[in-house]
Amino acid sequence: MSAKDEILGRIRSALADAPVAQEVPREYRKTSDMGEAELIDLLVDRLVDYKAGVDVIDAAQIPEYVAAKLAGASSVVYPHGLDTGWLSGLGEKVEQRIDAPGARLSIAELDETSAVVTSSAVSVAESGTIILDGEPNQGRRAISLVPDHHVCIVPISSIVRLLPEAMPRLAITRPQTWISGPSATSDIELERVEGVHGPRTLDVLMVRGL
Template sequence: MVGEAVSARDEILARLRTALADSPPPVQVPRGYRRVDDRPDLIATLVDRLEDYKAVVHHGIDALPRLLSEVGRLAVPTDVPADWLAGYAGELHRDSPPLSPAALDDLDAVLTGCAVVVADTGTIILDAGPAQGRRALTLVPDRHICVVRTDQVVGLLPEALTRLDPRAPLTWISGPSATSDIELNRVEGVHGPRRLEVVLIDSGA
């Protein structure tokens, strides 16, 4: 097993094993960081964080018809709950058959739900689960309207990870698209949706 027959894979692994000839001792990872949030009002924190990132927050399902009335052409995942669209009079584009990127680019907004939301960082996580659709759907249209149920909100990031399936394609969204590439000043609005609107609905009600 010498010479040209050695694959890159085997050679790299062999190099790394040689490099560890000093047998570093086992490592105990100290996990003394917070894994559960003890703040009393997560929703207030979430709203603060979302608004800090220039996302627009609306309260209650009743806010949806007014929001959607401004939208001429709306993309939705195939399994969007019917009551979210109650009274919608515009052009509705369900993602079935899948809308092409060019077709999505012609639409004004997309309406989805989400999987989990992290209050501490104002992060909305999509996992292609119910009412979310595939990744392109929430990427190409310039406006993303996202319905968040209060029971989907957790305090800290570690709490969110336990609710996610790593095999699903995951998109974590914290505010609208932004860049800090010019003089390290943040400006909102580059390639992703330039408007992010969150409709918070109380799942207990």
């Protein structure tokens, strides 16, 4: 008998008493009518608590702010679907590297890249969570992981209050990364410390008019 058949057979005999489970009560909050100003305040509060950098700006200010965040960077990687206008404020000192299908950067190249700029799919204000779901303006997972500095664009129109409100907006079967602040650990005396293996600096630009 295969292991699968044997395990499934064990499950059948374990459940010989045919337990009946109740319907799942879903009385928790699934929608919210929080206004835009409050959503912005809530998300800013959470991200600052996680020690992320946060600025709330207009779409026209993106090039200026991206350039300011990358002031000390020597190179930046961006996914092929990113609006390159967002990088137009960068000086010649910052080398721009595109990561595109058929022209992928190697892990070693990513490791030598100072920063990454991506957009994001949806953000959950209550928990301070930014979700990347692999759209062309966010790229594959490695580019937002290996460089030590992540500049992430969050369109204010993509902010929701609750996690259940975010779920229908996500592409389910593409790889996803949910990000709540820069990398951190609570492994020493259960106290939170920022900065381990993932990007140690997370700058979030929350943008009106996108």
